[in-house]
Structures are given as C-alpha cells and as structure tokens.
Amino acid sequence: MNLDFKFNSDGLIPAIIQQTQNGKPTAGRVIMMAWMNRLALEKTIETGFMHYWSRSRQKLWLKGESSGHTQRVLRWYADCDVDALLFEVDQEGAACHTGHASCFYQSFGRDGSPEPITDSLIFDPEQVYKK
Amino acid sequence: MNLDFKFNSDGLIPAIIQQTQNGKPTAGRVIMMAWMNRLALEKTIETGFMHYWSRSRQKLWLKGESSGHTQRVLRWYADCDVDALLFEVDQEGAACHTGHASCFYQSFGRDGSPEPITDSLIFDPEQVYKK
Numbered sequence: 001m002n003l004d005f006k007f008n009s010d011g012l013i014p015a016i017i018q019q020t021q022n023g024k025p026t027a028g029r030v031i032m033m034a035w036m037n038r039l040a041l042e043k044t045i046e047t048g049f050m051h052y053w054s055r056s057r058q059k060l061w062l063k064g065e066s067s068g069h070t071q072r073v074l075r076w077y078a079d080c081d082v083d084a085l086l087f088e089v090d091q092e093g094a095a096c097h098t099g100h101a102s103c104f105y106q107s108f109g110r111d112g113s114p115e116p117i118t119d120s121l122i123f124d125p126e127q128v129y130k131k
Numbered sequence: 132m133n134l135d136f137k138f139n140s141d142g143l144i145p146a147i148i149q150q151t152q153n154g155k156p157t158a159g160r161v162i163m164m165a166w167m168n169r170l171a172l173e174k175t176i177e178t179g180f181m182h183y184w185s186r187s188r189q190k191l192w193l194k195g196e197s198s199g200h201t202q203r204v205l206r207w208y209a210d211c212d213v214d215a216l217l218f219e220v221d222q223e224g225a226a227c228h229t230g231h232a233s234c235f236y237q238s239f240g241r242d243g244s245p246e247p248i249t250d251s252l253i254f255d256p257e258q259v260y261k262k
Contacts, residue, residue, distance in 0.1 A: 016161055106211075
C-alpha cells in the first residue's frame with residue numbers, strides 16, 4: 001500500500017471530512033477538518049474508522065472513542081498535490097464536540113458578518129462527555 | 132469586521148472550498164483546499180472572489196488570475212475551534228490546475244488502493260496556462 005503523501009514538517013496532513021449522500025439531513029456537508037499522521041492514516045485504513053492525530057494531546061485519536069460518534073469511511077481522496085486528504089464518511093451521531101452535526105456551524109455572509117446559528121444540537125455535550 | 136480566527140505560526144489558516152448546490156455536475160463537491168493569511172481573507176471578503184496565500188510563491192493569489200477560473204463566494208463558515216474555514220463558492224471552469232473539476236480526483240477504496248480516475252478533464256491545461 002503506497003501512502004506516499006506529503007506530510008508537513010510535523011509529519012501531519014490535513015483531512016477534510018464530508019458526510020456521504022445517504023438521505024440524512026447532513027448529506028454532503030463538510031462536517032470537520034482534522035490532522036492525520038501516517039499512523040492515523042494506517043489505522044483508518046486498517047479499521048475503516050477515522051483516526052486522527054491530536055495536536056493538543058499529542059496522541060492518536062479514534063474519532064468517537066469517548067462519545068461513540070464514530071465515522072465509518074466509505075471512500076477517500078488525495079488532492080493533486082498529495083498534501084490534503086478528503087474522506088467521505090457516515091457519521092454516527094454528530095461530528096462536533098459542541099453537539100452540532102458539523103463543526104462548521106457558524107456561517108458568515110459575503111460581507112464577513114456572522115449569521116445566526118440555525119443548526120440545532122444533535123446531542124447534549126454535557127451528557128455525552130460527562131465523566 | 133471581526134476576523135479573529137486562529138491563524139497558525141506562519142499566519143495561515145486552511146480554507147476548504149466546496150462547490151455550491153446549483154445543478155452543475157460538481158454541485159456539493161469539495162473542489163480544493165488552500166491556505167489564506169489575513170490579507171487573503173480580507174481581499175476575499177472585499178471582492179467576493181477567493182484569494183489565497185501561495186506558500187510556494189510567497190504571494191497573494193487571486194484564484195483564476197491566470198486561468199480565468201475564478202471562485203465567487205456565496206457563503207462561508209468557521210469551525211468550532213476557529214482554526215479552519217469553509218467556503219461555498221461558484222467555480223468558473225474548473226478548480227484544479229490539471230483541468231479536473233476538483234483537485235480531489237484521485238479516489239481510494241477503504242483498503243487504501245487507488246481507484247481508476249473517472250473524472251473527465253474540464254479544460255486542457257496546456258491551452259489555459261500557455262504563455
């Protein structure tokens with residue numbers, strides 16, 4: 001398996017995550033962006049579930065390991081410069097730790113002004129992440 | 132206008148570009164990822180057309196300045212950590228310098244094996260970028 005992508009000087013590559021077309025209200029939406037190192041990519045391919053490298057915690061991270069909100073991979077893509085990856089996934093629950101379906105829930109108009117947040121919460125983060 | 136996003140140590144923030152839902156064959160597709168600095172974001176908001184910071188050429192870059200393949204912004208989003216931006220655009224021509232509609236034209240199966248490229252070319256790069 002040739003994973004000869006351009007990882008940056010920290011050994012990371014950006015991963016864009018898009019909800020697959022499956023009839024869910026979030027179908028086709030970009031739901032998050034995170035970073036992968038080579039190990040995260042290998043684990044993702046091996047298991048079929050998204051793994052990332054947490055820059056803040058400096059550890060491998062299975063998305064959904066504490067929340068149960070896993071991301072099953074359907075297909076993925078590299079870009080023309082092989083320095084960015086795009087994953088088409090089926091998201092369990094919601095992608096965002098805030099409870100929103102997508103991390104990109106704050107929109108802005110073309111003039112740069114923030115718009116009211118209309119995305120409802122899929123889950124209550126207090127309940128999901130309680131110790 | 133508050134553009135208080137988390138730019139990285141190089142003063143850059145990743146920008147994900149998605150074709151808007153408009154009936155084109157590429158509707159809803161993620162077509163590229165590039166980097167913006169504060170100036171690129173300001174110029175994008177001011178003009179309504181995507182501007183980036185070219186890391187290789189170290190200069191501000193109006194997408195389409197040589198090819199004519201501009202990207203008109205319809206709406207944009209910041210993520211929950213305000214360290215990534217998502218732009219919904221209407222792409223003139225094709226996003227990729229190779230002539231493909233999307234820079235993400237090389238797909239992989241879940242097992243990591245590359246799939247045949249089925250995206251046809253929208254333009255001939257030899258013609259578009261000739262001097």
